[in-house]
Amino acid sequence: MSLPDIGDLLAAAEHIAVLTGAGMSAESGVPTFRDVQDGLWAKYDPMTLATEEAYAEAPDLVWAWYLRRAQMIRDVRPNAGHLALAELAEFKRVSVITQNVDDLHERAGSTVLSHVHGGLFAYRCFDCAAPWDEELEVPETIPERVAPPKCADCGGWIRPGIVWFGEMLPPKAFQDAVDASSSCDLMLVVGTSGIVQPAGSLPFAALERGKPVIEINPEESQLTAYVTHSLRGTAAEVLPQLVKLARGEG
Ligand code: BJW
Ligand code: ZN
Numbered sequence: 001m002s003l004p005d006i007g008d009l010l011a012a013a014e015h016i017a018v019l020t021g022a023g024m025s026a027e028s029g030v031p032t033f034r035d036v037q038d039g040l041w042a043k044y045d046p047m048t049l050a051t052e053e054a055y056a057e058a059p060d061l062v063w064a065w066y067l068r069r070a071q072m073i074r075d076v077r078p079n080a081g082h083l084a085l086a087e088l089a090e091f092k093r094v095s096v097i098t099q100n101v102d103d104l105h106e107r108a109g110s111t112v113l114s115h116v117h118g119g120l121f122a123y124r125c126f127d128c129a130a131p132w133d134e135e136l137e138v139p140e141t142i143p144e145r146v147a148p149p150k151c152a153d154c155g156g157w158i159r160p161g162i163v164w165f166g167e168m169l170p171p172k173a174f175q176d177a178v179d180a181s182s183s184c185d186l187m188l189v190v191g192t193s194g195i196v197q198p199a200g201s202l203p204f205a206a207l208e209r210g211k212p213v214i215e216i217n218p219e220e221s222q223l224t225a226y227v228t229h230s231l232r233g234t235a236a237e238v239l240p241q242l243v244k245l246a247r248g249e250g
Contacts, residue, residue: 006229007245009186009212013092017184018085019177019202020098020105020235023191023217027079027236028104030072034193050164055126059157060145066160067142070120073102074138081190081235082108084243092246095180099192099199101162114177116169116199118162127156169198181205187213188242190235194222203227216242 010016022032033046044065048054055062086109088094095113096105101120105112123132130153139146148157163169177199181187187206194200203213203223214229215221216238224230231238244250 006214006231006242007248007250009214010242010246011248013184013186013246015093015095015180015184016088016186016188017095017097017180017206018188018190019181019192019199020085020096020100020190021192021194021199022100024081024098024235025076025079025100025102025104026191027081027234028076030076030102030104032191034195047165050162051166052164055157055159055164058145059126059159060147063148063157063159064142064144064146066120067136067138067146070136070160071138071142073104073120076104078104078108079236081239082110084239086110088243088246095184097177097180097199097202099196101160113180114173116163116173116177118160118170118173120160120162122161123158124161125151125154125156126159127151128154130154131161132158174198177202178205182209185211187211188216188239189213189223189227190216190239192217192221192223214242 026032049062049065082104085096089110096110097114097116098105098112099117101117103121124130128151130151151158181202182205184206187203189203200222206213207226213227214231215223215227216231216235218232218234241250
């Protein structure tokens with residue numbers, strides 16, 4: 001199918017659900033999880049650090065890793081793909097569902113329906129789950145280990161409010177994501193490997209209802225065989241073109 005045909009689908013759609021993954025933020029300078037491991041990711045494997053067990057065993061190591069991630073996100077900016085999705089919402093109903101724990105969609109001007117894997121800047125107690133909303137102190141140079149702050153209520157360690165492997169997704173965020181995926185006319189799936197469940201199954205809610213699902217990814221993913229259309233390009237290249245098409249331009 002050619003871009004003009006995809007343009008017709010976009011122009012006709014009233015409600016567009018968008019599922020984004022780490023590739024969405026790659027062109028902002030945030031490394032993805034499963035691509036070639038470099039920089040910060042070379043030494044620390046998210047598959048082993050992003051678990052309750054890792055935090056319970058070495059809270060200072062895991063906390064320092066998240067401080068570095070928070071510092072990196074603060075230092076980068078939304079890319080043309082994030083900006084295009086915010087622009088799309090000016091003239092379409094757009095439900096953004098993101099697996100990303102960064103805040104780049106919001107900083108681009110999007111209202112995010114659902115952060116299915118939580119947020120890097122929301123903190124809570126590891127033991128009693130009380131929210132922690134004090135100002136986060138991030139040293140200029142972050143050592144390999146930093147003791148996390150302690151909960152004022154119970155003395156437990158503070159943890160980032162993200163979803164680690166083996167943890168349930170926040171029920172409302174996941175239900176909102178299922179509802180949007182099941183009720184949209186068209187779904188865009190941007191920059192995700194589709195490996196991690198249950199988020200990777202959301203496109204099937206649209207596919208099962210016969211709705212078009214367009215994947216935007218420079219590489220094949222776990223979802224490629226199932227989606228109705230695949231666009232082989234990056235988020236920052238392809239999304240601005242799709243917004244033009246949705247406007248009936250281009
Ligand atoms: C570009 C690009 C550009 C690059 N433009 N694109 C077996 C079967 C089914 C499920 C399981 C299973 N074994 C275990 C499970 C469950 C597990 C799971 O799915 N594991 C898989 C590894 C198999 N899931 C869970 O544990 C979830 N909870 C759960 O299931 O609860 C129920 C339950 C509870 C108890 C017991 C049993 C069941 C929770 C999952 C939480 C995921 N958390 C993370 C870490 C968050 C914290 C942090 O950031 O540190 O979320 S993992 C990590 O992966 C992160 C991401 O959101 C998530 C998804 O990754 P994503 O976004 O797809 O990134 P990548 O790197 O994989 O892909 C990037 C893509 O971008 C690539 O395709 C590139 O080509 C592309 N790309 N440049 C466009 N410029
Ligand atoms: Zn507590």
